[in-house]
Amino acid sequence: MSVLTQTAGPASTLDIETVRRDFPILRREVRGKRLVYLDNAATTQKPQAVIDRIVKYYAEENSNVHRGVHYLSEVATEAYEGARKIVKDFLNARDVKEIVFTRGTTESINLVAQSWGRRNIGAGDEVIISAIEHHSNIVPWQMICDEKGARLRIIPVNDQGELSLDEYEKMLGNRVKLVAIGHISNALGTVNPIRKMTELAHAAGAVVLIDGAQGVPHGVVDVRDIDCDFYAFSGHKVYAPTGVGVLYGKQALLQAMPPWQGGGDMILSVSFEKTTYNSLPYKFEAGTPNIEGVIGLGEALRYISGLGVANVAAWEHDLLLYATARLQEIEGLTIIGTAADKASVISFVLEGVHPHDIGTILDQEGIAVRTGHHCAQPLMMRFNVPATGRASFGLYNTREEADLLVEGLHKVIEVFR
Amino acid sequence: MSDLRELYQQVILDHNRNPRNFKELPGAMRKVEGFNPLCGDHYTVFLNLDGDVIREVTFTGSGCAISKASASVMSSTVKGKSTEEANQLFDTFHSLVTGDTSTVDAGELGRLAAFSGVSEFPARVKCATLAWHTLRTALEGEQESITTE
Numbered sequence: 001m002s003v004l005t006q007t008a009g010p011a012s013t014l015d016i017e018t019v020r021r022d023f024p025i026l027r028r029e030v031r032g033k034r035l036v037y038l039d040n041a042a043t044t045q046k047p048q049a050v051i052d053r054i055v056k057y058y059a060e061e062n063s064n065v066h067r068g069v070h071y072l073s074e075v076a077t078e079a080y081e082g083a084r085k086i087v088k089d090f091l092n093a094r095d096v097k098e099i100v101f102t103r104g105t106t107e108s109i110n111l112v113a114q115s116w117g118r119r120n121i122g123a124g125d126e127v128i129i130s131a132i133e134h135h136s137n138i139v140p141w142q143m144i145c146d147e148k149g150a151r152l153r154i155i156p157v158n159d160q161g162e163l164s165l166d167e168y169e170k171m172l173g174n175r176v177k178l179v180a181i182g183h184i185s186n187a188l189g190t191v192n193p194i195r196k197m198t199e200l201a202h203a204a205g206a207v208v209l210i211d212g213a214q215g216v217p218h219g220v221v222d223v224r225d226i227d228c229d230f231y232a233f234s235g236h237k238v239y240a241p242t243g244v245g246v247l248y249g250k251q252a253l254l255q256a257m258p259p260w261q262g263g264g265d266m267i268l269s270v271s272f273e274k275t276t277y278n279s280l281p282y283k284f285e286a287g288t289p290n291i292e293g294v295i296g297l298g299e300a301l302r303y304i305s306g307l308g309v310a311n312v313a314a315w316e317h318d319l320l321l322y323a324t325a326r327l328q329e330i331e332g333l334t335i336i337g338t339a340a341d342k343a344s345v346i347s348f349v350l351e352g353v354h355p356h357d358i359g360t361i362l363d364q365e366g367i368a369v370r371t372g373h374h375c376a377q378p379l380m381m382r383f384n385v386p387a388t389g390r391a392s393f394g395l396y397n398t399r400e401e402a403d404l405l406v407e408g409l410h411k412v413i414e415v416f417r
Numbered sequence: 418m419s420d421l422r423e424l425y426q427q428v429i430l431d432h433n434r435n436p437r438n439f440k441e442l443p444g445a446m447r448k449v450e451g452f453n454p455l456c457g458d459h460y461t462v463f464l465n466l467d468g469d470v471i472r473e474v475t476f477t478g479s480g481c482a483i484s485k486a487s488a489s490v491m492s493s494t495v496k497g498k499s500t501e502e503a504n505q506l507f508d509t510f511h512s513l514v515t516g517d518t519s520t521v522d523a524g525e526l527g528r529l530a531a532f533s534g535v536s537e538f539p540a541r542v543k544c545a546t547l548a549w550h551t552l553r554t555a556l557e558g559e560q561e562s563i564t565t566e
Contacts, residue, residue, distance in 0.1 A: 352434075356456045356481035357425075360538060364421055373457045380457065386479045387457040415425050416482075 012315035014307060020396050022047040022303075033366030036401045041186050041214060041345050041392030042370050043236045046300070050240060053299040054292050064288055066265055080291055083298025084281075090301045091231065091248055092222040097280040098254065101294050104245035105213040106136040108232030109180070111247055111284060112209055113140035115260045116230075117178070120207075123149035126175040128206070130155040130163050130192070131382055132185045135375040137211040141180060150177070157382060161188040161337035168197065172204035179208045183215025183231075187374040187390065188337025189320075189345030191219075198228050207253070213237055217394070218343040219313040223248050235293060239395075240300035244293030247284070254280050261286040304395070312395045316344040319393045323402035327391075330409055336388050344393035347374070350409065353416050355389040361415055362389075365408040423534030424541070425482065432486035437493050438475040445475075450562040451551030453543055458484045460548055464555040469499050471556075476548060483532075483541050488548030490528050500556050507549045514545045 020026050025045045028035055037045060057079065063072035065080045081096070088096045102108045117140075121127065127141045131154050145152045153176075155168045163181075172179075179201040184191050194215075198208045209230040215221055216233040223231050230253070235244040249257075259266055259277055263286035268276040277283045304312060323346055327333055332351035350358060359371035370390045373380045380386065391405055442448075442463035450461050458480030465473040474492040479485075495503045510529050512521050516536030535545045543565045554563045 354479075354481035354485075356458070356541075356544065357483070360424070360541060361421060372455065377457075386459065415421055416430065 010310075010314050012311050012318060014311055014315040014395070016315075016396070016398060019307065020398075022049065023396050024048055024051070026396060030366040030368070031364055036365075036367040036404050038391040038393060038397065038401065038405060039368045039370050040217070040394035040397075041237070041374075041390065043242065044217065044239045044394050045396070046241065046296075047239055047303050049303050050296050050299045054241065054296050057292050057295050065291055066282070076291060079295045079298075080289070083294045086298040086301050087246055090216075090221075090305065091246075092224050093248055094224065095251060098248055098251050100247040100249065100254070100281040100284040101289055102232075102245045102247050102284075103243055103290070104234040104236070105211060105232045106140075106234075106245075108230075108245050108247035109136055109209065109211060110140045111260045112230050112232075112249070113144045115257045115284075116207070116253065117141075117144040118147075119258060121145070121148050121150050121177050124175060125150040125177045126153050126171075126173070127151070128153045128155060128168070128171055128176055128179045128181075128201075130181055131157040132161065132163070132188060132190060132376065132379050133180075133182055134186050134211065134213065135377070136213075137180055137182055138378070141178075151175075154378075155181075157379075160339050161185065161190045162339045162341075163190075163192055163197075165193070165196070165200075169200060172200060172206065174205065176201070176204055176206045179206050180211065181208070182211040182213075183221070184218055184343045184345070185337065185376075185379075186214045186345065187376040187379050187388070188339065188347055189342040189392075190337055190339040191341040191343055193341075194228065195226050198226055202227070214343065214345070218316060220309045229253055235297040235300065238297075238300060239303060240297035241290075241293045244290045244297050246297075251280065254284070257284075259283050259286070263287045265289075307395065315395060316393055316397075319397055319399065319402060320344040320346070322399050323391065323393065323405070326402055326406045327409075330406065330413075332413070333409065336383050336385065344397075345390065346392070347388040347390045349385055349388055350412065353412055355387045357416070358389045358409070358412050361412045362405070362408045365404070365411065367405055367408045369405070420534070420537055424538055426531045426534060428490070428528055428531035429482060429486040432489040433482035436476075436485055436489040438473075439477065439489065440475050441477055442473060442475045445473075447555040447558055449551050449555040449560065451478075451547050451554075452562065452564040453480070453484070453547050454564055455543070456481065458544060458547055460484070460488055460551060462488070462548060462551040462555050464552070466500075469501075471495050471498055471500070471503060474552065480547070481541075481544050483535065483544040484547050487532060487545045490531070491548050491552060494527065494529060495552065503556065504553065507546075507553060510549060511546060514542050 063076040065077040207229045212233040217238045231248040236242040266286040336347040355371035445463035447464040460478030514535040
C-alpha cells in the first residue's frame, strides 16, 4: 500500500533513543537550547551511516564512474550502480533501467516535461495538475503548455485540503495527455489517492507523473502498485545528501523519450555526422553524476529500510495525531489542511501573529519550523492566507518535541499579547 | 526573551496592531508594489509629491510585524520631507538595522530607533527595509514593482 491513514494505525516499534543517536546534529544546541528540528519537509538531517559512507567514498573509493579500467573506477562504479539497485528495490521497480539519477525532484519533473512533454504534448492538448502542488510541479508544466499552446487544468481542493475526485473525473477527457500530481502535499500534509487517480487517468489514456518529494520520506512507495508512469523524488528529503534525486519511469516510456541533456556518459559513439545515444538509464545521465550523492542516497534508503519503512510511517503517524491534538489546544491557532488522510506535516496560522514572527520567536527556543508560502503560492491564495507556519516531523522526532513546540507557541502569544 | 523584547519593542507591536496610513490613496501620483518572495510579504506604497516634498505616503498589504510596523513608522516619518531627506533617512535606517551603528545619529531617527533590535536578527533585515525600498523606487518614479531578491 502506498498510503497512510489518519486513524491510529499499528504501533511502531521504533527504538527512538537509538535512532536519535544515529543523527549527530540532534546533539547540538541552537541558541543555547537543544535543537528541535521540525523542518523535515524542507530537508532532513543525515544519519551517521550516510555521513560515514560519503567519507569512505572520498577516503577510499573516489574515482569517476563508467570510465576507467583502473581499480578505483571499478569500485566507484560498483558503489554507484549498487545504489541504483537499492533505489529500484526500495520503489519496487521492475528494472534498474527504470531508475534515472537526477539533481532532485525538480530536475526529474523538468526532464519529463522537456523530453516526454515536448514530444507528446501539442496544441489543444491538456495537462492536469492540482491546486495543492509545489511550484516545482506547476512551473515546468506551465512552460511546456505555453510553448505548445496546450492547456493547464487544475483539480480544485476542498476546505480540508483534499482534492475533488469528482471534478478530476470530469476533467479527464481525450485531450488530456498527462496528469502530474503530488503524492503528499508539502504545505498541507494531504496524502492524495494517487493509485485511484492513476487508474482514472490511464482509463482516459493519459500518462501519470507523481511528485514524490514528500511521498518517499513518509511511507511505503510501490511504483508497481501505484502503476504510475513516472515517480520523482529527492534524496535530501529522505535523509540523504542534497543535489541528488531520482526519476523512476516505465521502461517503454523512457525508451521512447529523446535525451534531455547531451554530453558525456549519455552516448555510445560520437562523430560529427552522427551520435548514437547510450541505453537506459544512461541516456538521461549526461556528464559526471553526483557520485557521492547517489552513494549517500543508497545508504540512506538502506538505513530507512533497516528501521522498516512502515515502522517509520507508524511512528510519524503517532506524532501527527499527538501534535495535532496538542496544537488544537492553543487558542487562536488554526490548522490549515485537515484531510482525512495526512502525513506528519502540520501547517498552521495563529490569530494576530504573522508566521514569519512565529518562526523568529520559535528559533530563539531552538525550534526550527518553516514559515512562508512553502513554494505553493496558489495554495496559499486558495486558503486566503499570505503564509503559514509549518511543523513537519521526521523519524527522529518525539512527542516531547511536539510539547516544546506548543510551549514555544505560548511564548509567541506572550510576546504579541 | 531579552533579544526578543529588543526586536519586538512596544512601538513595533503598536504599529503592527494599529498601522498608521494603512489605506489606499486614490489617484496617487506614484504607486509601487514591493515583494519579499522569500516570506510572502507584499505591500503597495502610494505616494503624493508636492514638487520635491513628500506630501503623503500610505500603504496597503500584508506581512510580518516587523515589515508592517516599519512601513507604518516610515509613512508618518517621511511626510513633509524632501526626496533627498527621505533617502538619507533610509540610509541611516539601513545602517541601524544592519548593525552599522558607527554612522547612525540616534537623534535623527526618532521612532525609527525602535528597529535597532533587528540588527541581531539578520534574517529580518529584509522585513524592516521592504517598505523603504519600495518608497525609494516610488520616489525614483520609474518602476511599478520591486522585490527584495
